[in-house]
Amino acid sequence: MQVLLLKEPRDGASGPDPYIKELASHGLSATLIPVLSFKFVSLNTLSDKLFQPEKHGGLIFTSPRAVEAVKICLEAEERREEWDRSVKEKWNAKSVYVVGKATAALVRNLGLNPLGEDTGTAEILSRVIIEREDTNIPPLFFPCGSIKREVLPSALRENGMPLETLTVYQTAEHPDLDKNLKNYFTVQGIPASIAFFSPSGVKFCIEAVRRLSGEHLTQIKFAAIGPTTQDAITAEGLCVSCTAEKPTAEHLAAAIAKALQGKPTARC
Structure with missing residues (x-):
C-alpha cells in the first residue's frame, strides 16, 4: 500500500x-x-545574540530550521572556532531546551546539551521550563519561525517567565x-x-x-x-x-x- x-x-x-x-x-x-520552503532572516541579529550568552537565561529551539539558522551564522562569519572554544560552554552552563529528537540531534551537533527532546510538543515543553526555571533569570532566547504558534510564548509569559523571541526564518509554500x-x-x-x-x-x-x-x-x-x-x-x-x-x-x-x-x- x-x-x-x-x-x-x-x-x-x-x-x-x-x-x-x-x-x-x-x-x-x-x-x-x-x-514548505524557507528563507532565513535576521541572521546578523541572531549572530550577535548567540555570542552574548550572558544576556540570556537559556535557549529554546522548537524546530530544526531554527538550529540550522544558528549553524549558518557560525559558518558564515567563521566564528565556529570561537564558539567551540568558549561560547558553547557558556550556553551549556544554562539550559538549552528543545522539542523533538530531530531538533535535539542538530543541537548536539552544535556542541550543546539539549533538554526536553522527549516532550514532543511546545505545550509540554513550556511546562518543563516553568517547573525548572526561576522567574528572576535573564530572558530565555527563542529563535523561531514566522508562523510559530503562540502556545509556548503565551504559557511562559503567563507564568512570569522572561522571554525574548527572534524570527530567524520565514515559511512559505514550496x-x-x-x-x-x-x-x-x-x-x-x-x-x-x-x-x-x-x-x-x-x-x-x-x-x-x-x-x-x-x-x-x-x-x-x-x-x-x-x-x-x-x-x-x-x-x-x-x-x-x-x-x-x-x-x-x-x-x-x-x-x-x-x-x-x-x-x-x-x-x-
Whole structure:
C-alpha cells in the first residue's frame, strides 16, 4: 500500500528518509513530497545574540530550521572556532531546551546539551521550563519561525517567565508543491494514507488533496505527526485515522500500519 508523506526531507542526511525506512519495515511504500520552503532572516541579529550568552537565561529551539539558522551564522562569519572554544560552554552552563529528537540531534551537533527532546510538543515543553526555571533569570532566547504558534510564548509569559523571541526564518509554500502533488496522483493514484507533519502543511496541501482525490477522499486514512497537526486536519472537516504517540518515524509508521490494518481510532 502507498503512503504519501507531506514533509521536507531530513536535513543533510544520506540514505533513505527515516519515515520512508520505518514504513518500509511495515511493508508500506512511501513517497515524500516537500511542502514548505524557507528563507532565513535576521541572521546578523541572531549572530550577535548567540555570542552574548550572558544576556540570556537559556535557549529554546522548537524546530530544526531554527538550529540550522544558528549553524549558518557560525559558518558564515567563521566564528565556529570561537564558539567551540568558549561560547558553547557558556550556553551549556544554562539550559538549552528543545522539542523533538530531530531538533535535539542538530543541537548536539552544535556542541550543546539539549533538554526536553522527549516532550514532543511546545505545550509540554513550556511546562518543563516553568517547573525548572526561576522567574528572576535573564530572558530565555527563542529563535523561531514566522508562523510559530503562540502556545509556548503565551504559557511562559503567563507564568512570569522572561522571554525574548527572534524570527530567524520565514515559511512559505514550496513552489513545486501543486505540480508535485498532481504528478503523484496521476502516476501513483489514490494513496492508502496521507501523513501531515504541521498545521502549515495542512493549510498548503488540503485543497489540492481534496481536488485530486475527488470522490475517493473518504477512502484515505489521514495521519498526523502530533495533536496540533491532528487538530488542523479535523478543523478542515476530515477524519484523522491515527496520530503518532510521539513525533518520531517509529511511532508514526506504527500508527499508520495499525490504521491500515483496520484498527484506527478515527477522530473527526
